[in-house]
Amino acid sequence: MHKRCPCGDVMLMKLRTVIYSGKVEIDNVPIYSCQSCNRSEVFPEVKPDLTGLIGKLGNRPEKQTYLFNEWNEWADLLVEAYHDRKLSDPDALKRRTEERIDMLLALYAIAQSAGDNAWMADLHKRLIQLSRT
Numbered sequence: 001m002h003k004r005c006p007c008g009d010v011m012l013m014k015l016r017t018v019i020y021s022g023k024v025e026i027d028n029v030p031i032y033s034c035q036s037c038n039r040s041e042v043f044p045e046v047k048p049d050l051t052g053l054i055g056k057l058g059n060r061p062e063k064q065t066y067l068f069n070e071w072n073e074w075a076d077l078l079v080e081a082y083h084d085r086k087l088s089d090p091d092a093l094k095r096r097t098e099e100r101i102d103m104l105l106a107l108y109a110i111a112q113s114a115g116d117n118a119w120m121a122d123l124h125k126r127l128i129q130l131s132r133t
């Protein structure tokens with residue numbers, strides 16, 4: 001869970017709070033951060049959901065706090081793994097991702113048989129987020 005920084009050092013994965021417009025706190029955003037030059041980058045896999053969330057907030061948002069992991073399945077898995085201190089183990093994360101996909105597919109079958117279109121759409125969105133990684 002790291003990448004090379006332009007300065008030559010290694011960027012590590014961290015969960016950070018992003019402040020938008022000085023008012024909105026978005027917690028648990030996965031970013032890469034470099035200890036040498038302090039450069040940081042939002043994880044490419046979660047960027048579409050972060051920009052989507054910011055787009056929804058508009059130009060003059062109210063003071064509020066979001067948990068980004070409630071918006072993005074992958075961030076949610078990272079938060080779980082982070083709390084278990086298993087982030088350094090890529091196999092554990094991969095296993096969790098697979099388990100989560102299985103669970104979502106099982107729920108999707110239930111939503112489908114219940115004819116719940118809104119639920120199906122929500123589950124579909126979550127599955128797409130996980131398949132991006």
Ligand SMILES: [Zn+2]
Binds near residue numbers: 005006035036039
């Ligand atoms: Zn750097």
